[in-house]
Amino acid sequence: MSDEYILALRKIRTAFGTQVVHENLDLTLYRGEILGLAGGSGSGKTTLLRQMALLTPAQQGEISLFGENIHKCHEKKLNLLRQRLGIMFQQGALFSGLTVLENIAFPLKEHTDLSKQLINQIANLKLSLVGLPTQVGNKYPSELSGGMVKRAAIARAIALDPELIFLDEPTAGLDPNSAAALDELILSMKKLLGLTVVVVTHDLDTLWHTTDRVALLGNKRVLAVEPMEKLVQNDEPLVQAYFHQNRAQLAKERAWNQK
Numbered sequence: 001m002s003d004e005y006i007l008a009l010r011k012i013r014t015a016f017g018t019q020v021v022h023e024n025l026d027l028t029l030y031r032g033e034i035l036g037l038a039g040g041s042g043s044g045k046t047t048l049l050r051q052m053a054l055l056t057p058a059q060q061g062e063i064s065l066f067g068e069n070i071h072k073c074h075e076k077k078l079n080l081l082r083q084r085l086g087i088m089f090q091q092g093a094l095f096s097g098l099t100v101l102e103n104i105a106f107p108l109k110e111h112t113d114l115s116k117q118l119i120n121q122i123a124n125l126k127l128s129l130v131g132l133p134t135q136v137g138n139k140y141p142s143e144l145s146g147g148m149v150k151r152a153a154i155a156r157a158i159a160l161d162p163e164l165i166f167l168d169e170p171t172a173g174l175d176p177n178s179a180a181a182l183d184e185l186i187l188s189m190k191k192l193l194g195l196t197v198v199v200v201t202h203d204l205d206t207l208w209h210t211t212d213r214v215a216l217l218g219n220k221r222v223l224a225v226e227p228m229e230k231l232v233q234n235d236e237p238l239v240q241a242y243f244h245q246n247r248a249q250l251a252k253e254r255a256w257n258q259k
Contacts, residue, residue, distance in 0.1 A: 002032045006164060007052060007198060012061035012138070014047055021047055023220040029164075031181065033165040034190055034197040035225075036207045040219030040242065044091070045200045046168055048217070052080050052198060053166045059218040066163075073141060083111055086157035086165040092149040100152045101127065101137030107159040125250065126155040129192075147178035158193065171206055183209050216242060 002245045007029035014022040023046035029035055029052075037045045037224070050056045051063065054070060065081055073081070094103045102181065104123040108114060127137050130151040141149055150170055157165050173178035183206050190197055201207060207214050208228050215225040218238045224231055232243045 004251075005029060006031045006115040008062075008064040009048075009052070009058075010062045011066075012051070012063070013044045014044060014051070014058055018120045020220055023060070027222050027225065029196065029198065031196050032190075033102075033195065034186065034199060034210050036211040037198060037200045037217065038202070038207060038214055038242070040224075042134055043217040045217055049166050049168055049198060049200050053085055053087050054078060055087075057126055069141070077167055083160055084163050086160065087168060088150070088153045088157045088167045090168045092141070092153035094149060096120075096141055096155070096163035097199075098140075099137060100132075100139055100141065100144070100155075103141070104156045104159055105136075108157065111160060121136040123155075123159065126159055129158065129189070130155045131181075133218060146163075146173050147182065150174070150182055154185070154189070158189070158195075161193075162195070164196045164198070167197065167201075169201055169203075170199060171201065171203045176205075179203060179205065179210075186210050218242070 004159060005028045009025060009027045011023040012022050013020070025048070027048075037048060039045055039247070047056070051058050053067070066084065068077070068081060070078060071083070094100070095106070096108065099108060099122050101120065104126050105119050108119045108122060112119070127134065130154070132147060132151050133149060136144070136148065136152070141152070144152065154170070157167075167186070171182050173183065177231050186199070187210055189195060199206065199210065210226065213225055213227055214231050216223045216231065216239055223239055224234045226234065231239065234240070
């Protein structure tokens with residue numbers, strides 16, 4: 001992780017009608033890190049991810065991405081910034097009517113002028129990078145296991161060689177072995193591709209095993225953002241409550257036993 005920040009959020013306010021989700025929220029993302037976004041249900045993790053990924057705007061505040069103040073960018077510039085990002089949505093969100101290979105190729109067809117042959121070659125390469133065999137490319141999402149769907153969705157997220165990827169609940173719904181294998185994939189891709197990663201997750205094992213820092217959301221703001229070893233010792237009452245439940249303690253013990 002470097003000292004260079006590639007994404008900064010300052011004084012973010014998000015509201016849906018009278019319901020305020022974020023108020024005066026600050027967060028900085030550094031190049032090369034895996035940042036976890038955690039917090040209780042309703043704390044606005046996915047909403048924040050969508051704002052960071054330029055999918056939805058914040059009502060107030062300032063977001064800087066790759067050195068650009070996005071509020072001063074015209075739509076063409078925003079689209080160029082979006083092409084430097086990759087997103088894996090919850091449950092994969094693959095197009096059901098397209099094969100896996102066609103799903104991975106979709107961003108390349110939309111945003112490049114590459115030939116069909118080259119696009120297929122790149123899509124097959126991305127398929128192999130996430131640990132899926134070539135023959136999976138001809139299958140439809142409904143024919144895949146949950147873990148394979150997640151891997152295919154990550155392959156689509158890296159189709160355009162992004163610098164920054166967002167993963168929304170990547171291990172949700174997976175058995176422990178599949179979840180652990182996906183954690184390893186995230187780590188290996190960060191190292192291999194030099195990615196910066198933001199991961200929204202309830203999976204405490206993922207937070208311990210993959211992240212460099214974790215931002216815990218609560219009370220409409222970031223309560224703390226620290227490596228897990230420090231975060232679990234933070235004196236903030238809401239932080240203590242989140243990380244001292246039984247499941248959190250078991251995840252901590254597993255993490256320490258693996259070291």
